[in-house]
Amino acid sequence: MFRRPQVESEMEEELQAHLRRRADDLERLGLSRAEAERQARIEFGGYQGYKEESREALGLRFVGKLIADVRFGFRQLRRNFGFTAVAVITLALGSGATTAMFSVVNAVFLNPLPYRQSDRLVSFFSSSAGFPRNLPAPGSYAYWRTETNLFDGVAADDSRSYTLTGAGEPEQLEVEAVSPGLFPLLGVSPQLGRVFGPAEDKPGADHVVLISYRLWQGRFGGDRTLVGRNILLNGDKYTVVGVMRGDFSFPFSTSQAWIPINLSPDQLRDHADHYLNEVVGRLRPGVTVQMANAELLLLSQQLALAYQATKGGDIERFFVEPLRATYTRNARGGLLLLMAAVTFILLIACANVASLLLSRMEQRQHEMATRIALGASRGQIFGQLLTESAMLAVGGCALGVVLAERSLGFLKVLIPGDLIHSVALTLDLRVLAFLVVVLLVSTVLFGSAPGMRAWQFDLSDTLKQGPARTSSLRRARLGELFVVAEIALSLTLVVGGGLLLKTFWKLRSLDPGFRAEHVMALSLATPTEQRFVDFNRRMALFDRILAGVRALPGVKAAAFTSAVPLASAAEGTIGTLPFAPKGALPKDGVAHVNDRVITPGYFETLQIPLHQGRFFDENDGPNAPPVAIVNETLARTYWPNDNATGKQFKVGPVAAPVPWMQIVGVVGDVRQMGLDQPPRQEMYFPYRQANGNYMVPRDLVVRTSGTLAGLGDTLRRLAWSLDPNQPVSNVMAMSELVDHDIAPRRLRALLLSGLAGLALTLACVGIYGVMTYMVAQRRREIGTRAALGATPLDILRSVLGRGARLTLLGVGIGLAGTVVSGRLIGGLLFGVKPDDPLTLAAAVILLGAVALLACYIPAHRATKIDPMVALRSE
Amino acid sequence: MENRAQILPGTLDLLILKAVALGPLHGYGVLLRIGQISRGALQIEQGALYPALYRLVRGGLLKAKWGVSDNNQRAKFYELTAAGRKRLQQEIEGWDRLVAAIGTVLSTRPDEI
Numbered sequence: 001m002f003r004r005p006q007v008e009s010e011m012e013e014e015l016q017a018h019l020r021r022r023a024d025d026l027e028r029l030g031l032s033r034a035e036a037e038r039q040a041r042i043e044f045g046g047y048q049g050y051k052e053e054s055r056e057a058l059g060l061r062f063v064g065k066l067i068a069d070v071r072f073g074f075r076q077l078r079r080n081f082g083f084t085a086v087a088v089i090t091l092a093l094g095s096g097a098t099t100a101m102f103s104v105v106n107a108v109f110l111n112p113l114p115y116r117q118s119d120r121l122v123s124f125f126s127s128s129a130g131f132p133r134n135l136p137a138p139g140s141y142a143y144w145r146t147e148t149n150l151f152d153g154v155a156a157d158d159s160r161s162y163t164l165t166g167a168g169e170p171e172q173l174e175v176e177a178v179s180p181g182l183f184p185l186l187g188v189s190p191q192l193g194r195v196f197g198p199a200e201d202k203p204g205a206d207h208v209v210l211i212s213y214r215l216w217q218g219r220f221g222g223d224r225t226l227v228g229r230n231i232l233l234n235g236d237k238y239t240v241v242g243v244m245r246g247d248f249s250f251p252f253s254t255s256q257a258w259i260p261i262n263l264s265p266d267q268l269r270d271h272a273d274h275y276l277n278e279v280v281g282r283l284r285p286g287v288t289v290q291m292a293n294a295e296l297l298l299l300s301q302q303l304a305l306a307y308q309a310t311k312g313g314d315i316e317r318f319f320v321e322p323l324r325a326t327y328t329r330n331a332r333g334g335l336l337l338l339m340a341a342v343t344f345i346l347l348i349a350c351a352n353v354a355s356l357l358l359s360r361m362e363q364r365q366h367e368m369a370t371r372i373a374l375g376a377s378r379g380q381i382f383g384q385l386l387t388e389s390a391m392l393a394v395g396g397c398a399l400g401v402v403l404a405e406r407s408l409g410f411l412k413v414l415i416p417g418d419l420i421h422s423v424a425l426t427l428d429l430r431v432l433a434f435l436v437v438v439l440l441v442s443t444v445l446f447g448s449a450p451g452m453r454a455w456q457f458d459l460s461d462t463l464k465q466g467p468a469r470t471s472s473l474r475r476a477r478l479g480e481l482f483v484v485a486e487i488a489l490s491l492t493l494v495v496g497g498g499l500l501l502k503t504f505w506k507l508r509s510l511d512p513g514f515r516a517e518h519v520m521a522l523s524l525a526t527p528t529e530q531r532f533v534d535f536n537r538r539m540a541l542f543d544r545i546l547a548g549v550r551a552l553p554g555v556k557a558a559a560f561t562s563a564v565p566l567a568s569a570a571e572g573t574i575g576t577l578p579f580a581p582k583g584a585l586p587k588d589g590v591a592h593v594n595d596r597v598i599t600p601g602y603f604e605t606l607q608i609p610l611h612q613g614r615f616f617d618e619n620d621g622p623n624a625p626p627v628a629i630v631n632e633t634l635a636r637t638y639w640p641n642d643n644a645t646g647k648q649f650k651v652g653p654v655a656a657p658v659p660w661m662q663i664v665g666v667v668g669d670v671r672q673m674g675l676d677q678p679p680r681q682e683m684y685f686p687y688r689q690a691n692g693n694y695m696v697p698r699d700l701v702v703r704t705s706g707t708l709a710g711l712g713d714t715l716r717r718l719a720w721s722l723d724p725n726q727p728v729s730n731v732m733a734m735s736e737l738v739d740h741d742i743a744p745r746r747l748r749a750l751l752l753s754g755l756a757g758l759a760l761t762l763a764c765v766g767i768y769g770v771m772t773y774m775v776a777q778r779r780r781e782i783g784t785r786a787a788l789g790a791t792p793l794d795i796l797r798s799v800l801g802r803g804a805r806l807t808l809l810g811v812g813i814g815l816a817g818t819v820v821s822g823r824l825i826g827g828l829l830f831g832v833k834p835d836d837p838l839t840l841a842a843a844v845i846l847l848g849a850v851a852l853l854a855c856y857i858p859a860h861r862a863t864k865i866d867p868m869v870a871l872r873s874e
Numbered sequence: 875m876e877n878r879a880q881i882l883p884g885t886l887d888l889l890i891l892k893a894v895a896l897g898p899l900h901g902y903g904v905l906l907r908i909g910q911i912s913r914g915a916l917q918i919e920q921g922a923l924y925p926a927l928y929r930l931v932r933g934g935l936l937k938a939k940w941g942v943s944d945n946n947q948r949a950k951f952y953e954l955t956a957a958g959r960k961r962l963q964q965e966i967e968g969w970d971r972l973v974a975a976i977g978t979v980l981s982t983r984p985d986e987i
Contacts, residue, residue, distance in 0.1 A: 014901060014950050015924060021902040022920070043920050050921030057928035 004060060011054055019044060065380075066387070073388035083360060084392070087353045090762065091396025094349025095438050096403030097342040097755070103404065103431045104414050105339055107423040108328055110430065114247045114422050116187020117282075121323040122289060124154075124279040124296075128316045129591050131680075136279045138263050139271035140303075140318065144279065147299060150292050151281040155182035157251055158261055159277035161523075161698075163727045164219070166232035171219070172523065172729035174254050175209075175233065176277070177261040185282050186250065192216075193227040193242030196260055206260040209238040213246040215256045233257075249421045251278045271303070271316075272578055272652065274592065280323060293319050331416045333827045334748045338414075340824075341496065341755045344489045346442065348759055351482040352766040353396075354446035357389065358478060359773040361450050389447025397439045401427065413747060449478065479770040480806055486763040487810025491847050492817045494760060496825055497753035498839040499832055504749040506831035507742045513670035513679065514565060514606035516734035520702045520711050521564045523730040524719055539688060541723070542599060542697060548718050554704045559602035560687065560697035562595075565672050566741045567699065567730070579683065581638045582648040582660060593634060593681040594672060595651075597690040597697050603629075603667055605703045606734075611635075613645035613665030620686040627686065629665040634681035675741050676830045701734070708733050748828070760850055767854040771803055775862045787867035795863045803855030810851075811844055886918060886926050887935075888969070891954065891962040894936060898953035900943060901927060927952060935961055 019040050026036035041047065055061055077084040112118045124144055126134045136144075138156070145154040158177040163170050183195040196208045209231065211220075220226050230237040238259065249255060283292060296318040304316065361368075371381060408425050415423060427435075524545065542560055549558040579593045600616045602608075611632060620627050628649075635644035648660040669679035687697050704711060712731040719726045732740075775782070782795060822834025832839070893899065893907040901923055908916060930936040935958035943949040954962070 010950070011924075011928075013948075017900075017947065017949060018902045018905075018920070018924075045919040045921035047921065050924060053922075053925035054928055057925040057932065059932065 007058055007060060008055075011051070011058060015047070015051065015054070065383075069384045069387040070391065072384065073391050076388060077391065080360070083356060084395075086765075087356050087392050088395045088399060090349045090352050090356075090765075091393060091442065092399035092403055093758065093762070094346040095397045095400030095435065095442065096407070097400075097758070098346045098438055099400060099427070099431060099435050100404035100407045100411055101339050101342040102434050103408065103425060103427055104411050105335055106428070106431050106434075107425045108331060108335060108415060108419065109324070111423060111428075113324060113327075113419075114188070115323075118323065120283045120285075121186070122281050122283060122292065122320040123323050123326045124281060124318060124320050126274065126316050126318055131592050134592065135274040136276045137271050137274045138267045138276060139269050140316075141276060141279050142263075142268040143299065143303060144281065144296075144318070148292075148295055150284055150287045150295050152284050153181055153185040154279060154281040155179040155185050156261055156263070156276050157182070157278045157280070158275065159251075159255075162233040162257075163235075164231065164233060165235065168219075170724070170727040172727040173215070173233070173256045174252060175257045175259060176251065176255050177259050178250075179261055182250070182258075182280065185280065188245070188248055190242035191245045192224065193240070196241055201260040201262055203262060203264075206262040207236060207238045208241045208260065209233065210242045210244055210258040211240060212244050212256045213248070216243045233259075247421060249418070251418065253418050253420045253422075278326075281320065289320060289322060296320065327416055327418050330744070331414070334744070335414065337496070337825060337828065338748070338751060338755070340821075341493055341752055341759075344493055345755060345759050345762065346438065347445075348486045348489055348762045348766065350442045350445040351486050352762055352769065353392065353442075354449040355479055355482050355766055355770050355773070357446060357450040359769065359776075362773075362777075385450050386443070386447050389450070390443050393439050393443040393447070396442075397435060401435060414751075479773060483767050483770050483806045484810040484813065486766050487807055487847060487851060488814035488817055490756070490759045490763040491811055491814030491843055492821050493752070493756040494843040494846060495814075495818045495839060496821060497749070497756035498843055499825060499829055499834065499836060500745070500749035500752050502832045502836065502839055503828070503830045504742060504745050507675045507745060510671070510675055510831075512565065512675060512738060513668055514608050514734075516738050518704050518706075518708065519606065519734040520704070520708050520715070521567070521699055521730070521732055521734050521737060522712065522715060522728055523699050524560075524726060524728060542687065544722050545700070545719065546599065546601075548722065549700070549702055549715065552714060552718070554706045556703045556705050557601055557605040558700065558702045559605045560599040561602050561699050561701065562597045562697050563672070564699040564701060564734075564737065565606070565670050566674065566737045577651050577683075578653065579634075579681070580650045580652065580654045582650070582654075591681065593683055595683050595685065597685050597687050599687045599697060602684075602701070605701045606670075607703075608670055609668040611666045611668060612643055613663070615665060616684075616686040621688045624689070626659050626661045626689055627664045628661045629667055629684040630663055631667055631679065631682040631684075632669045633679045634683065635663075635666045637681060675738070676745075699730075745828075745830075760847070764850050764854045767803070767806075767851055768857065771799070771855050771858040772861070774802070775799060775858045775865075779865055782862050782865050783867040783869065786865060792863035795865075796859050799859035799862045800852065800855055803851065803859070807848055807851040811847060814847075815840065815844070886922065887930060888962075888965050889916065889918070890923070890926055890930060891935065891958055891965070894952050894954050895959065895962055898939075898951045900949040900951050904952070930958070934958075 019037070022040035022043060023033070023036040026039050027033055031039060044050070113121075115121060124136055124140070126136050126140055128134060136156070141154065141156045144151070148154070156179050160175050160177055162173050162175040164173050180196055180198050180201050183189075189195070190210065191213060193210075195210060200206055200208050211226075211231075216222060216226065226240050227242060228240065230239050232238070244258075250258075281292075283289070300317045368381065372378075405427060408427075412420075412425055415425065546558055546560070549555055577592065577595045579591050598616070600618060600620075603610065603615055612635075613629070616627070616629065630644060638644070639647060644663050644666050647663050649663070650656060650658055650660055652658050667684075670682070671677065671679060672682065673680065690697075700715070702711065702715065716728045716731070719728050786795065818834070818840065826834050889908050889912075890904055893904050893911065896907065896911075899907060904927070905918070905920055905923060908918065927936065927938075931938050931952070935955060936952045937955050938950050938952050941949060941951045
């Protein structure tokens with residue numbers, strides 16, 4: 001096609017040469033030159049006409065033909081506007097949903113994170129009995145940094161909560177204490193100023209801070225002179241050395257500032273206290289995740305020999321996973337499920353349009369016959385039909401792009417929270433390329449149906465007076481195939497939606513282990529860094545706050561805890577401590593259990609039941625014997641046949657020089673990590689005895705007898721009256737926390753159900769179309785039967801019966817399909833099995849009802865067929 | 875079943891194939907040769923030659939090459955491909971059979987019925 005001018009000129013040259021030679025010969029026979037040329041031209045025949053035919057034969061007419069096809073197709077589509085509109089809208093829904101969903105998948109999984117070569121970044125985890133994905137301990141981090149060969153840098157992050165004071169209202173900030181090597185490791189540079197370096201990662205020099213773009217804009221108004229000035233964090237002066245860019249977020253989207261982590265030599269030797277939020281590393285070029293994990297396994301074993309006092313059994317293992325996987329882990333299953341769902345919808349949409357096109361072919365029979373009689377080849381007709389289909393596809397996809405673009409804002413909620421600032425949800429190049437693929441695939445899918453029909457077109461079909469039996473039967477079969485396929489696909493989606501809804505319902509009704517109604521929770525971070533504070537001062541502050549809260553009208557109970565249930569959204573934020581029971585050491589060696597520090601009254605406030613022994617009281621003080629309360633799971637694990645109260649354990653290996661703790665009570669299990677997570681082994685310590693490494697009370701829970709309205713403000717004012725520098729954050733009703741925990745599931749269930757509804761609607765339209773077409777096809781047959789005495793009821797029953805048979809077949813195939821899809825959706829379910837009979841039955845009934853409804857109108861129309869009219873058309 | 879009529883409409887293509895089989899020719903030469911070997915009995919409209927030639931080239935039965943003609947002018951020469959040779963053979967056999975059959979029908983005498 002690109003050689004067109006050359007081919008054209010060569011042809012011209014050849015034809016001219018022919019004329020010239022003929023003229024030469026004629027001249028030799030005696031004619032004058034002028035006469036010879038004239039004669040040659042006459043003998044040649046219609047020069048322009050043959051030139052055109054030559055062009056055709058040379059294939060130069062392709063583009064011209066294409067344009068003619070497009071024009072013709074456009075006129076055809078415009079004339080049958082209703083049909084075109086339905087087809088385009090159907091395609092728009094299918095392609096729009098698919099494109100929108102893919103842009104989410106693209107943003108979350110495919111586009112690089114805003115770090116240098118983000119696919120080489122990994123995060124480290126430790127795994128031990130009961131905690132397969134645990135936070136790292138600083139000692140492990142030190143090991144990874146010094147003892148491994150496969151990483152181009154390892155950096156640690158400790159998430160802390162600091163109070164920002166001195167400039168307006170005190171604000172609680174999420175501050176990350178990080179290794180200076182983090183910034184070169186991630187390959188990021190600041191917007192303003194500089195990042196801090198190793199020289200500042202030492203005591204005395206470490207009061208420097210980098211703040212986030214959002215904090216800079218929001219709190220400091222974008223003041224460019226901020227760099228070099230001091231801010232007050234927890235009452236200490238920190239110098240601002242730089243401001244990070246807007247798209248930088250590490251590790252959370254809510255992280256507001258970064259300071260040097262400044263780990264002491266002691267901390268770097270501590271392998272027991274798992275509290276680092278994250279450790280990131282960059283793989284050396286050519287190193288794969290598998291290789292890194294192999295090396296880490298060796299390291300784990302070496303470490304176990306050096307550190308663990310127990311022989312054999314389960315040791316603490318280290319592993320890495322790609323950084324992106326860490327962020328997308330929870331969202332993965334759901335997003336892929338939704339992607340599959342929209343693909344189904346696209347298939348259903350294509351099937352609908354194919355049916356539409358097929359049924360339209362009927363009306364175009366005369367047009368086809370005429371064109372063939374006038375000399376059009378099969379290839380030309382196929383090409384023209386394909387062009388029309390392509391135009392429909394282009395129109396549908398263009399509208400689909402608009403729909404997708406509009407829905408991006410609403411789909412933002414599907415992006416995992418921590419990626420929200422790092423990824424942009426747009427229709428970028430990859431998404432548009434995907435759309436083009438969708439366009440091509442769907443054109444082929446539904447465009448080839450009428451094209452194939454045209455290919456097999458037999459001229460005699462239309463020239464006969466009545467409709468030919470064989471061809472209409474073939475056509476009807478294809479329509480039935482579509483109906484069955486659409487029903488099967490819809491059923492799978494409806495079942496999926498039902499299962500997710502049921503999962504959501506089960507979680508909603510699950511007993512979280514405490515009573516959430518009428519309880520308010522808020523965080524009162526102590527105004528100094530948690531681990532290194534005057535113990536007595538802290539106790540005094542808690543006492544004052546509790547006294548004040550308990551004095552408020554309507555308050556029935558109040559208490560502090562180090563972590564409210566369900567508040568730790570990220571796994572492992574609660575931290576663990578080693579647990580070695582006396583005389584009941586399991587073969588697994590020392591386990592790690594969740595620990596919490598509480599004030600007396602905690603269990604009563606949340607109404608967590610006491611199973612054995614007693615709650616803490618004011619007598620459990622610093623001079624009393626160290627005591628603890630454990631939960632049911634822990635008690636049953638170590639003392640299955642015995643009362644756990646009175647038993648002793650150590651926080652650390654049995655040989656460690658720490659005192660034995662005494663268990664004084666056993667309480668019911670609480671779903672601490674999440675409603676869908678099984679309860680972990682947990683131990684509670686009274687706050688008066690919690691000195692040293694234990695976690696510190698931070699969250700206040702308050703139970704009232706009335707409503708919670710206004711309680712938040714009252715509590716804020718109370719806190720500020722006791723200490724103006726006391727920030728109050730995370731004020732939430734416990735029931736809100738519970739809702740928040742299952743919010744992603746609710747979202748997924750609603751989305752999938754919505755998609756299932758869309759699929760069902762499309763399938764309904766499709767079935768209606770096919771049945772109408774089938775009834776129209778068999779008008780003569782039905783009219784004949786009516787003339788022969790069939791009652792309207794008979795005809796109704798026969799048509800509906802046909803529809804019912806197709807529905808049954810579709811449902812059967814769909815159910816078989818749910819066996820496969822069940823395996824894929826299994827990970828997203830809770831309390832429901834993929835083959836849950838109630839859900840399956842409900843889905844089948846729903847689909848059957850919809851299908852029969854869709855068949856009813858055409859069936860009803862069939863009964864109205866006047867036998868005389870049908871016979872007369874013969 | 876292949877619709878042969880589309881590939882070989884009319885007998886013009888057959889004549890062209892035969893003419894070229896006797897030796898590579900340019901368009902005008904094909905015209906002359908057909909006139910020559912039919913001893914003037916077959917006249918074809920000259921212009922129709924070229925669409926037929928281009929179609930045969932596209933169908934892979936002929937191949938074209940630029941060369942120099944006997945009066946030192948540039949000309950495009952056509953010759954048979956292997957496929958063209960085979961097709962020519964098939965067409966000739968078919969034609970022979972057709973002629974024989976029709977001949978038999980036409981020479982039937984009344985007393986043979």
